Structure formats: structure tokens, C-alpha cells
Amino acid sequence: MEPFARFLNVIDVEATCWEKQPPPGQLSEIIEIGLCVVDLETLERVSRHRLLVRPVRSSVSEFCTELTGLTAKDVAGGVSFQEACGVLERDHRARSRTWASWGDYDRRQFERQCAAAGVRYPFAIRHVNAKLTFSETYGLTCRLGMKAALEYAGLPLEGRHHSGVDDAWNIAALVVGMASARHGRPDNPWDPQAVHTRASR
Secondary structure: OOOOOOEEEEEEEEEOOOOOOOOOOOOOOEEEEEEEEEEOOOOEEEEEEEEEEOOOOOOOOHHHHHHHOOOHHHHHOOEOHHHHHHHHHHHHOOOOOOEEEOOOHHHHHHHHHHHHHOOOOOOOOOEEEHHHHHHHHHOOOOOOOHHHHHHHHOOOOOOOOOOHHHHHHHHHHHHHHHHHHOOOOOOOOOOOOOOOOOOOO
């Protein structure tokens, strides 16, 4: 059995998007879920995973392809959103692990899409807004984007920005740095011994 609260899922999603307004009848949908598992005891990134998700109420625009690198052909071979949520629950223990993302967009997108599709929300435990926590950790008055945060922390951008799997990997590096910087502090949101007792951010 997995030690409770030891592992954290860092998640970044990419969704269908357009340069301006979406075409009539289309809604933004998740097309990629990137996930990196962080061991909060050893402070290491231990695995990375990618799920491509097949959209049903939107199509991949040229703008979306330029931003994410994903094409309509790529995502056509993906799993359904319902299947993707099932994989998160079954293979990545999403209903028992705390999870983090850079900002609240990813959480809200899951909430919106689950409600629209009638799919069970795959997360049942605390979400940490890593962007907010980064500002708190380093005493910043502003909230930085992921790329700017990497530069501030002196960390490299690994892979492609706006690739879900690469962004999750990079956010996880920032999480490891924050956990190390706040080690031993009572307000450490990454403490594996206390992470399950704190209120959701």
C-alpha cells in the first residue's frame, strides 16, 4: 500500500483554443493531460506521464497547434475524456493523492468539463495552487507564469512550453524547490506528514 500523502501528482492540461473567440457551438476541451509524480519525502520527480484526449465538442485550430504542438490527427488517436479521468483515478491514485497545478485553470477546467460531460470529477482530495505558493515561498507580490518562475528559481525550461507533459515536469521541479525551501516550516504546504490536514488552497 502506498504511504499516505507521500506522493504528489503535478498536473498540467492543454485544451482546444483559438486566437479569438471559439467558432459557434465549440467549447474549450482538454486535449492533453501531463502528469509528473513527486516523492515528497525524497523530493524527487519520480515519473512522468502523458494522456492525449479526444475532443468531441471542438476541433484543434491552427492557433492551438502552433501553441501546443498538437494536431487534430494527434488527438483523434487519444482516449475519451471519461477514459482519461478513469486512468487518473485507477493508475495515478487521483482520488487519494494531493495534486498541484500552476494556478487554478487546470482545476477549473476539469470541474467545468466534468460537469458538462456528466463525468465524475477524478480528484477527491486537496488541490494546491503552485503559482500562489511560489509567490508566498519567495515573498513575491506578483504571481509569475511558469516560464518566469523557472527563470527566477534558476531552473532550466526542459522541453516545450505549452506541452502538458513537459510543463508538468517543469512545474514539478518548481515544487521540489519550494518544498526544499520551506522544509521544517509550519506553513509548508508540501509537508507529507501534514499535507492531508490543510485546507484546500
